[in-house]
C-alpha cells in the first residue's frame with residue numbers, strides 16, 4: 001500500500017496565521033525567553049514541560065522508525081536497492097561528518113577563540129565533569145559494533161537506542177520482503193499501523209509549543225543570557241561556523257542535487273523552531289520522517305537515511321568537537337602539533353558516531369574524545385560547561401538540517417525523488433498525511 005497524494009486535489013484553505021505550528025512555537029520560545037529572563041526561578045520550575053514533551057516524542061521514536069523501515073523495505077522488495085541506498089548514505093555521512101570535523105579544526109586554528117585566556121586547568125572546578133565522562137560510551141570499534149546488537153528483538157524497540165531499533169527493523173523488513181506474498185497481510189497491517197502512528201505524531205506535535213516554552217524558560221532561567229558574554233568569542237565562532245557549513249557547504253550540495261536549501265529550511269521551519277526550543281534534534285525526528293515522505297522521498301530511503309544519520313551524520317556535533325577541543329587547548333596554554341590535531345580528528349571521527357540527538361550529547365562525546373587524546377586536559381571542559389546549553393542549540397539545529405539535506409540528496413542520487421510532489425510540498429501545496437481522507441489512501 002502506498003499513500004497516494006492527489007496532486008490535483010484542491011489546496012486546503014489557508015489557515016489563519018496563528019494556527020501555524022511554527023508561529024505557535026516561535027511565540028512559545030519568545031515567551032520562554034521572557035519568563036526565564038525576568039523570573040528565573042519560575043523558568044527553572046517549568047523544566048518538566050520541556051522534559052515531558054521530549055518523553056512523549058521518545059515514546060514514539062522506536063515505533064515510527066520500525067514501521068517506516070519495515071514497510072519501506074518490505075514494500076520495495078528489491079533488496080539490492082536497500083544495500084545500495086545504505087552504501088550511498090554511509091559514503092555521504094563519512095564524507096560530510098569528516099568535513100565538519102575538519103572545518104571546526106581549521107576555524108579553531110584561524111580564529112583561535114581560546115587564545116590569551118591563560119587558564120590553569122588545576123584551578124578549575126571539575127566536580128561535574130566526572131558525571132559527563134562517566135556517561136561517555138565505549139569508544140572502541142568492537143564495543144561500538146556490539147552495542148548495536150540488542151539483547152532481545154523486543155528490547156530493540158523499548159531500550160531507546162536508535163541504532164538497535166534500526167538493526168532490528170532492517171532485519172525484520174528484509175525477512176518480510178523474502179517471505180513475499182505470504183507476508184502481505186502483515187505488511188498491510190503494518191501500513192495501517194503506520195497511519196495510526198503518524199496521526200499520533202500529529203497529536204503530539206500539536207503540543208510542541210508547550211514543550212518549547214518550558215524548555216526555553218528553563219534554559220534562560222537556569223543559565224541566563226549573561227553567561228554567554230564570558231565566552232562570547234567561542235559561542236560566536238561556533239554559530240558563524242555552523243551557519244557557514246549549512247549555507248555554503250550544505251547549500252552547495254543541495255544546489256548540485258537540484259534543490260534550494262533555503263526552501264527546504266522554510267519547509268521545515270516549525271521543526272527547526274522546535275529543535276531550537278528543546279535543543280534536541282530528536283524532538284523533531286518523527287515529524288522529519290513524515291515531512292520528507294510527504295515531500296516525495298520514498299519511505300524506504302527516508303526510513304534508512306534519517307535514523308542512521310541521527311547517529312552517523314551529526315555535522316553540528318562534529319564542528320563543535322574539534323572547535324571546542326582546540327578552544328580548551330588554547331585557553332589552557334597547550335600547544336597541539338599537527339600530528340596531535342590529526343589524532344584528535346581521528347578519535348573524534350569514531351567517538352562522534354553513535355552520539356545522540358538529545359541535549360548535552362555533544363558534550364558527553366567531547367568528554368569521551370578528550371579522555372582518549374592525552375594532550376588536551378579533560379578538566380578544561382569545566383570552562384565550557386556553563387554555556388553548553390547554548391552550544392547544544394546550535395549543534396542540534398545543524399545536525400537536523402544536515403540530516404534533512406542528506407536524505408534528499410541520497411534520494412536524488414537514487415533518482416527516486418518525486419519532483420512534482422517535492423516542489424508542491426515545499427510550496428505548501430500538499431495536504432499533510434494525517435489530513436488525508438481514507439479514500440485517498442490507495443491500496
Ligand SMILES: O=C(O)C[C@H](O)C(=O)O
Nearest residue numbers: 280281357360362392396
Ligand atoms: O540534538 C542534537 O542533535 C545534539 C544535542 O542537542 C547536543 O547537545 O549535542
